[in-house]
Amino acid sequence: MMNGCLPRQIEPQEPVEFEAVTVDRQGEIIARKTHRAQQYVEDPGGGVLLEMVAIPDGTFLMGSPRGYGYPDERPQHRVTVAPFLMAKYPVTQEQWKAAMGRLPPCRCKGARRPVDRVSWKDATEFCEQLSSKTGRIFRLPSEAQWEYACRARTTTPFYCGETITTDLANYVGEHTYLSEPKGIYRHEATDVGSFPPNPFGLYDMHGNVWEWCADPWHEDYTGAPADERAWEPSGDNSHRVLRGGSWHDPPDLCRCAVRLKFNPAEGEDFCGFRVMTAPS
16 A cells, blocks of 8 residues: 555556467477467656556466476475566666666666666665556565466476577577577677567566566575465575576576575676566
8 A cells, every 4th residue: 555545556458469489499489379468557757658467367386396497496386376467578777767767877778678787675666666656566576476477377497488599588599408509699688578478478587687576585495385475574685586597697597497596785787677566
């Protein structure tokens, strides 16, 4: 609640259709499917729009099964998620400036590029300022919300399949994950929306910039919540969680389940975020 009132309602736009692709172990596209997503739009100031996508409720297996990934991604566990709205893209530099009146010292400059060099504290400050400007409560997503939104009902390491290519995401293409060909290394973040979306209609969930989540760091998922809540008050508050990988990482670190711990007061060249809000 804000100022003693219920959050302002957000009006839906016309549903949008888009295509998501699936690749095989060689990185070849083996399927193209048309999806539809309900979108909402906020104006944080100056006519710079913040597009939100409706994420449906559901249940999924969070983390990686035994024998895959890293120890902090286990035990794999079932999580039930209520519906929410997620930003279509990582927060861009023009959106940050519209809400905050200034820009962070981004390495990869450009109005449509994601903000970088932002700390967890910077990201939560943005959420507070955006909430004040719009009359709605915006937050960082929990780890569970982020991974559920990234997977978009898929169960493979990447939402596009068993592997990924640099035609589908921005990462260090000099490295490979499975049998796909090597790609390119762009050495910087790219404009949001430069690559195909996932089946929920979200862009840049793999690579480009790591995205801050609300949760404090836990060494693994032992005792993790069975719903979408951020895992508080337990955990290591001296570190917060980032998800999704970046332009500066190999594909293995861009998987749906990968987690990174980082000092919440620091922001490196690869640190960005996206926001979420309740559907009503």
